[in-house]
Each structure stands twice: as structure tokens, then as C-alpha cells.
Amino acid sequence: xxxxxxxxxxxxxxxxxxxxxxxxxxxxxxxxxxxxxxxxxxxxxxxxxxxxxxxxxxxxxxxxxxxxxxxxxxxxxxxxxxxxxxxxxxxxxxxxxxxxxxxxxxxxxxxxxxxxxxxxxxxxxxxxxxxxxxxxxxxxxxxxxxxxxxxxxxxxxxxxxxxxxxxxxxxxxxxxxxxxxxxxxxxxxxxxxxxxxxxxxxxxxxxxxxxxxxxxxxxxxxxxxxxxxxxxxxxxxxxxxxxxxxxxxxxxxxxxxxxxxxxxxxxxxx
Amino acid sequence: xxxxxxxxxxxxxxxxxxxxxxxxxxxxxxxxxxxxxxxxxxxxxxxxxxxxxxxxxxxxxxxxxxxxxxxxxxxxxxxxxxxxxxxxxxxxxxxxxxxxxxxxxxxxxxxxxxxxxxxxxxxxxxxxxxxxxxxxxxxxxxxxxxxxxxxxxxxxxxxxxxxxxxxxxxxxxxxxxxxxxxxxxxxxxxxxxxxxxxxxx
Numbered sequence: 001x002x003x004x005x006x007x008x009x010x011x012x013x014x015x016x017x018x019x020x021x022x023x024x025x026x027x028x029x030x031x032x033x034x035x036x037x038x039x040x041x042x043x044x045x046x047x048x049x050x051x052x053x054x055x056x057x058x059x060x061x062x063x064x065x066x067x068x069x070x071x072x073x074x075x076x077x078x079x080x081x082x083x084x085x086x087x088x089x090x091x092x093x094x095x096x097x098x099x100x101x102x103x104x105x106x107x108x109x110x111x112x113x114x115x116x117x118x119x120x121x122x123x124x125x126x127x128x129x130x131x132x133x134x135x136x137x138x139x140x141x142x143x144x145x146x147x148x149x150x151x152x153x154x155x156x157x158x159x160x161x162x163x164x165x166x167x168x169x170x171x172x173x174x175x176x177x178x179x180x181x182x183x184x185x186x187x188x189x190x191x192x193x194x195x196x197x198x199x200x201x202x203x204x205x206x207x208x209x210x211x212x213x214x215x216x217x218x219x220x221x222x223x224x225x226x227x228x229x230x231x232x233x234x235x236x237x238x239x240x241x242x243x244x245x246x247x248x249x250x251x252x253x254x255x256x257x258x259x260x261x262x263x264x265x266x267x268x269x270x
Numbered sequence: 271x272x273x274x275x276x277x278x279x280x281x282x283x284x285x286x287x288x289x290x291x292x293x294x295x296x297x298x299x300x301x302x303x304x305x306x307x308x309x310x311x312x313x314x315x316x317x318x319x320x321x322x323x324x325x326x327x328x329x330x331x332x333x334x335x336x337x338x339x340x341x342x343x344x345x346x347x348x349x350x351x352x353x354x355x356x357x358x359x360x361x362x363x364x365x366x367x368x369x370x371x372x373x374x375x376x377x378x379x380x381x382x383x384x385x386x387x388x389x390x391x392x393x394x395x396x397x398x399x400x401x402x403x404x405x406x407x408x409x410x411x412x413x414x415x416x417x418x419x420x421x422x423x424x425x426x427x428x429x430x431x432x433x434x435x436x437x438x439x440x441x442x443x444x445x446x447x448x449x450x451x452x453x454x455x456x457x458x459x460x461x462x463x464x465x466x467x468x469x470x471x
Contacts, residue, residue, distance in 0.1 A: 025283050028291075032295075039329065041329050131430065132431070135399040136328075136400045
């Protein structure tokens with residue numbers, strides 16, 4: 001028997017656990033409703049000088065906002081609660097009977113918990129965007145992909161932290177609570193960063209924060225916050241710089257996931 | 271076989287869930303943002319601007335209804351009309367018959383509609399697929415007679431183009447139901463099997 005089949009067995013089992021009826025349906029419903037309900041095509045048109053790229057960025061951001069929260073809830077459910085519970089109850093040990101390395105088991109769990117959720121999120125979002133405005137999606141596809149990449153970096157960063165917490169705490173309930181506290185704390189920090197940057201008129205804290213949430217850099221690149229005089233800063237990153245922040249943030253996310261893999265493969269005593 | 275039935279079945283239920291969300295979105299009523307009515311006589315070669323807006327977006331629908339007692343043409347153009355201020359007349363639209371003729375001859379790619387209204391009623395709606403300028407114009411050809419026109423223009427706003435979303439939902443629900451059937455049959459068989467021993471006991 002090759003390694004592919006046991007991996008698919010574990011993946012199928014993980015998907016079955018993470019998306020028991022009617023969770024998949026419920027989240028698909030919420031993604032669809034949230035995407036359409038909060039789509040706002042007027043956001044990009046306040047400025048007469050708004051470029052097509054800025055309009056595509058603003059519209060994409062409005063489409064993503066609510067669905068990202070649903071995506072995070074789904075990740076909390078699957079990783080903090082789901083994986084945490086499996087570690088707590090010893091269910092994860094049953095997977096060790098398969099001829100698979102630990103990292104393959106974790107990959108299957110992450111593909112189910114995060115990958116499948118991400119697939120559902122992107123599938124519904126891009127289809128909805130195409131239904132609403134095909135003539136924005138096709139010509140500005142690059143901008144839209146960059147906006148999705150920038151917007152998803154922060155939730156993936158949180159997902160990686162939640163994974164590390166779940167592996168460390170090995171408890172479903174407490175992992176969920178700590179995950180939510182972390183999310184709220186990070187939201188407060190994000191708000192404070194903006195206040196500090198505008199109060200000091202220095203973009204330094206925003207530039208640092210952009211390595212975790214590169215959406216700030218993209219927002220300032222497209223002049224989204226520059227239209228609000230109180231939030232304007234002497235910082236207009238170029239597209240190249242904004243893309244570098246996106247790449248940098250994914251390097252951090254990848255490093256955190258590698259840390260999770262290393263911990264699960266070598267340090268986690270089960 | 272059973273696994274495929276489950277995968278397809280869950281795909282079907284997900285499709286139904288998405289369709290229900292789309293139907294719900296399409297049921298949310300439109301908000302009328304603007305409406306204007308008017309009537310009058312349009313001389314040969316005359317033009318009347320019915321509507322103009324910068325940044326008409328995919329969540330808005332423009333509805334144009336015209337009743338005329340003679341032939342005339344309704345144009346929807348992808349242009350922005352600028353206003354010019356004059357102390358005597360106030361704001362005046364900087365768009366006239368010459369500008370229209372120039373578009374008709376040189377910039378035909380700016381024409382979204384070019385519909386001829388023969389004696390009677392005309393009604394058409396438009397939802398853009400991107401953010402764009404839009405101007406609706408009535409034009410009476412030079413070689414025709416004076417025409418009496420009544421017009422009603424409305425701009426409505428909604429979450430999504432209702433017809434489009436509803437059509438997708440109407441197609442997706444039956445597909446979802448068909449995909450679900452083998453899964454439901456399997457579940458029913460399993461339940462029946464699990465109930466049989468207890469019924470004997």
C-alpha cells in the first residue's frame with residue numbers, strides 16, 4: 001500500500017469530523033449571505049481620482065470583511081476546539097496506527113481544518129464577485145488576488161498561533177477561549193497601532209504591523225485611508241513595497257506553521 | 271461507492287445551502303434611490319437627457335420607461351455629463367445634439383443601448399457589471415416629425431442583481447437535490463438496517 005491511500009483516509013476522516021452535517025452547509029450559507037450582504041460598490045468611488053485598481057481593492061475589501069470573521073470562527077472550531085479535543089481525548093493517537101509520519105497526519109488535519117475552509121471561502125467569494133461585477137474581476141484580477149493574499153495573511157497568522165496553542169494546551173475548550181481572547185487582543189492592538197501612528201505622524205508602527213497584517217500597506221498604497229484627513233500619514237508605499245510586506249507576512253506565517261510541525265513531530269509526547 | 275455518495279451528497283446539501291442564501295439575497299427588496307417623471311414634445315433633431323450619473327455600480331439598477339406617439343431613439347451612453355455654471359441660467363448640462371452626433375459617429379463603443387421606440391411603450395432596465403458613468407438620452411431624428419414623449423426613470427439599489435442571483439439559485443437547487451439522493455438513500459438504508467435487529471429483539 002502506498003502512502004497516498006492512508007493519507008487520504010486520514011484526510012477523509014478529518015474532513016468528516018470537522019464538517020459534520022450541517023456545519024459545512026451552515027458555513028457555506030453564512031459565507032454566501034455575508035459576501036452579498038456586505039458587498040459595497042460605493043466605497044471606491046468617493047475619490048474622483050480613484051484608479052481602477054483602487055476601486056477593485058476597495059470593493060474586494062468590502063466583500064471580504066464579514067466572511068473573514070466566519071473563516072476565523074471555522075478555523076477556531078476546527079483547530080482550537082477540534083484538534084484540541086482530539087489531543088485531549090487521545091483520538092489523535094489512533095491516526096498513528098496508519099503508516100504515516102506525524103507531519104503527514106498534521107498536514108491532513110490542517111488541510112481539512114484550514115485548507116478546506118479556505119477553499120470554501122475563496123470559491124464562494126470569487127464566484128459571488130464574478131456574479132456581481134465580472135468586468136471588475138477579469139481586468140483587475142492581479143489586484144484582487146493581491147488583496148485576498150494581504151487580507152488572508154492575518155487570519156492565517158492567527159490560525160498558526162491557534163495551532164501552536166492547541167498543541168501546547170492540548171485542550172479543546174480552553175484552546176477556543178484563548179483563541180478568542182487572542183483575536184480580541186489583536187483587534188485592540190490593530191486599533192491602537194492606527195491611533196499611535198496618526199498621533200505621532202510616524203508610519204513606523206504601521207510598517208511593523210504590516211508584516212503581520214499587510215492590508216495596512218495595501219490600504220495606504222491605494223490611498224484608502226489618505227482620504228480621511230485624520231488618518232493620513234506621510235506614507236505611500238509603492239506596489240512593490242506593499243507586495244514585499246505581503247511576502248514578508250507569509251514568511252512569518254510559514255515560520256509559525258513550521259514551528260507547529262516541528263513541535264508536533266518531535267516534541268509532542270503522545 | 272458509499273464514500274462517493276457521501277461526497278456528492280454533501281456537495282448537494284452545500285449547493286442547496288448556497289442557493290437558499292442566494293434566494294434570501296434576491297428577496298431583500300430594492301431601495302428606490304431616485305425617480306423622475308416628465309413629459310413634453312421633442313422636435314425633429316431634438317434631444318433630451320433623461321438620466322446621468324457618475325459611478326453607476328453593479329448594485330444599482332436603472333429603469334427607463336418611455337411612451338411616445340412617434341418614432342424616436344433611446345440611448346444609454348457610457349459618458350459623464352459635466353455641469354457648467356452660469357450666473358444667468360445656473361447649472362447647465364454641457365452636452366448637446368452635436369456631442370451626441372459625435373459619439374454616434376466616432377465613439378460607438380460608448381453606446382450601451384440604441385433602441386428605437388415606435389409609437390407606443392418602451393421599458394428597459396440596466397445593471398452595470400462594473401463601476402461606470404451612465405447617461406440616458408432621448409433623441410428624435412432630424413427627418414421625423416415632432417413627437418410627444420412621457421418618460422419615467424428610476425434608479426434602484428439592491429444587494430445583488432435579483433434576476434441573475436435567482437436564476438443561479440433555481441438551477442443550483444435541483445442539481446443539489448439530485449446529488450443528495452444517493453446519500454439520502456444510503457442513510458435511509460443504514461437506519462433501516464440498524465433498526466431491524468432491535469425490532470426483532
